[in-house]
Amino acid sequence: MAEIRLDNISKTFNGDQVVKNISLTIKDGSFTVLVGPSGCGKSTILRMLAGFEQQTEGDIWIDGKRVNDLAPSKRDIAMVFQNYALYPTMTVKGNIEFGLANRKVPKKERNLLIAEIAEIVGLSDHLDKKPDKLSGGQRQRVALARAMVKKPKVFILDEPLSNLDAKLRTQMRTELIQLHEKLGTTFVYVTHDQVEAMSMGDEIIILNKGVVQQKAAPIDVYQSPGNLFAAEFIGQPPMNVFKKEEFHELQDALPEAAAYIGFRPEHAGLALESAHVPHTIELESEILTLETLGAETVYKVKNRVGTMNIRSFTAPVSKRGKCFATIPMEKLYAFGADQTALPALDFPFQKEAALNGVR
């Protein structure tokens, strides 16, 4: 149980600043996900938190204690590594026990703890096996058990699911969420997968090029992205973004500061015939490709504005060719020239609707 605070943290490798002056607070007991493309500095932050890298500048506080000069072992954290880093020469039991034995926990207590943890992660039948006899999912559990048995203040997980197949990943995702609820410990989780970030975290920190882009709850990141990067990083497929000039029919309604206009693929619609719905932008388009995913269909269409993705949950348009894309105006997002999000757009018709009691 601990709150983590980073104060103006920077990290420079050979003159290359990979983490730039980051300050953030990770709440006690939260499941915080650091997410971003590769090279964004998320793993470096994690390793500085664990103490494997020394920050070039700034302070790290764990549970109200400054840990800058504290060795990793003294920080009371446990880490699950990307490739698990299990001791290959030891059995599952040996792996879980190693840290306890190092801290001279009495044998009796050790055995109780191991039995308890093994029960939780479902490894009771595999305690005497070596890691190379286990499946990917089981190894993952051993890594978790090894981390849990130490009862740390903070759990650090470095892309722990990236070596698993898709089905197992979904399963382990649920298990990790449940585990976090059961333990109530602070979890810091690093991933490049926005789906993992959205589904697991109760707070997401989006990073790019060593800078925090946005820090918010998953739904807030989705509904009101802080800037263009966050908007384009979260969402599957990402938000469609165009220069303001492309939407000439809106010029008068848009604020002066707006430079980019975006909308989410799932908010747009697709029809074979023009419907002239009020307060929507209708674009005559051509379907380039379509991905049928069962419950939904993702279309890539081309029109005078450019190429855009449209995600539709209705029955798929069977033939490729001409169609009409419709974008509701109230679902548009505006971004300034510096790519930061502007306040929600305010169209006159929305005011009218509000006055009339329609939402």
Next chain:
Amino acid sequence: MAFAKVQLDMEEKKAERQGFLSWVKLRPYAMIFPAIFIFCLFFIYPIGYMIYLSFHDWNFVSPVKDFVGTSNFSYLLSDRDFREVISNSFIYTFFTVFLTISLSLLLALWLNRGGTVYSFMQASIFSPHIISLVSVSMLWMWIMDADYGLLNWFLNLIGMESVMWLTSPEYALTSLILVAVWKGIGFNTLVFIAGLQSIPKDLYEAAELDHTPPWRRFLKITVPMLSPTLFFLTIIGVINSFQVFETINLMTAGGPINSTNTFVYYIYQYGFQFFKIGYASAAGVILLVILSVLTVVYFKVLSKRVHYR
């Protein structure tokens, strides 16, 4: 009609293929024949001939090889010199292998990092490995010379008495072990460094988070992860040490008073100085048996503890 003819053709071909000396069947044997032939000619045949000679009395030139049964062996086993040779060989092998491996492991742990100084040290330590054993022997004969040698000069400088490195029965074997360790340490260190570098870094990071004290980290992670390297170097070291010849031939000639006589030198003496080929062959057979037994034991006992990735 045409169809029937095709079928007929196919059957003919099949019959041809099934012929006793078909090329398809013979090809693998033909391909492997040169290797097998050379192996038999230069390995199997000499070993067989050595075993054959060990039951005979022969002086290299005589056209007659007298069959003497097992008397070569019984004479060998009752010879006090030969028993000394066996004990010398075991002492030499044990200390050479033990010292080389432990020292090079320590050096590897120390030198396994980046930087110009460490690369230079690695190269320096490796350099004895590329010097021929004859040169090494000459070099150390000079260093260990009782009157003018560098070692004794140094000992005198720090106020200690001269040591008869190569000319006293107490020290001669130790001196040879010293030379062998000096020569072998570079290669072993290099192999250990390669082994150390193949251990994943995150294992050590995980160990760090597990509060592992340094000695426990060494015993529980480094050594088990290095076990294939350790196993390989031990076997190679034992086999090489049992077959030591050049340094003994040049530096001590088995003396003084048989104190540095080992297997291969003993065989050489009886074979090529005393021309007792049968007797030398019998000693060779015993060496072969000892090395085979040691290797089998290593594989049986140690390989269970070796972790291969």
